[in-house]
Amino acid sequence: MHGRSLAIAAAIYAAVSVAAAQSSGFAKKGGNPEAAKMKNPVAATAASLAAGKRSYQRLCEKCHDPEGKGNGTAVTETQPPDLTDAKWEFGSSDGEMFAAIHDGTSKDMEGYKERMNDTEIWNVVNYVRSLRAR
Numbered sequence: 835m836h837g838r839s840l841a842i843a844a845a846i847y848a849a850v851s852v853a854a855a856q857s858s859g860f861a862k863k864g865g866n867p868e869a870a871k872m873k874n875p876v877a878a879t880a881a882s883l884a885a886g887k888r889s890y891q892r893l894c895e896k897c898h899d900p901e902g903k904g905n906g907t908a909v910t911e912t913q914p915p916d917l918t919d920a921k922w923e924f925g926s927s928d929g930e931m932f933a934a935i936h937d938g939t940s941k942d943m944e945g946y947k948e949r950m951n952d953t954e955i956w957n958v959v960n961y962v963r964s965l966r967a968r
């Protein structure tokens with residue numbers, strides 16, 4: 835059941851990626867209605883949050899900082915947005931967050947599809963959401 839919903843989400847996402855690739859290849863600013871339709875197939879269990887935290891520390895913290903406020907040490911020109919507030923440039927749903935991480939948003943925020951599989955990205959989505967509650 836779990837594997838099946840993952841496969842369905844992957845299939846939906848493949849279709850969405852193809853559509854996105856035909857425009858710019860990056861997630862869209864102002865929200866992404868197609869990506870918003872994607873359901874997060876990974877429950878935010880303790881195991882998912884722990885795995886998401888490991889990826890976040892390895893790949894994201896240098897820019898987004900441990901709290902997700904965007905004050906990391908590797909920040910160059912563009913200040914990363916606060917991931918703990920209610921303002922989401924690329925959409926606030928799990929699916930839109932997935933698209934921003936999977937495809938990237940700009941040269942400042944690269945896509946992670948070569949470095950993370952879909953489950954790892956969903957784990958990070960769950961972890962980033964948990965940062966808000968602190």
Ligand code: HEC
Nearest residue numbers: 893894897912913914915922923924925934939940942943
């Ligand atoms: C090199 C610095 C850097 C790294 C590393 C990085 N980001 Fe980003 N991130 C940014 C910047 C800068 C933006 C804003 C980009 C823009 O406005 O186009 C951003 C935007 C985002 C957004 C969109 C926020 C919104 O308001 O919609 C999400 C989600 C995100 N990053 C998550 C992550 C995750 C998860 C990782 C690790 C897998 C990561 N980022 C790694 C710099 C980085």
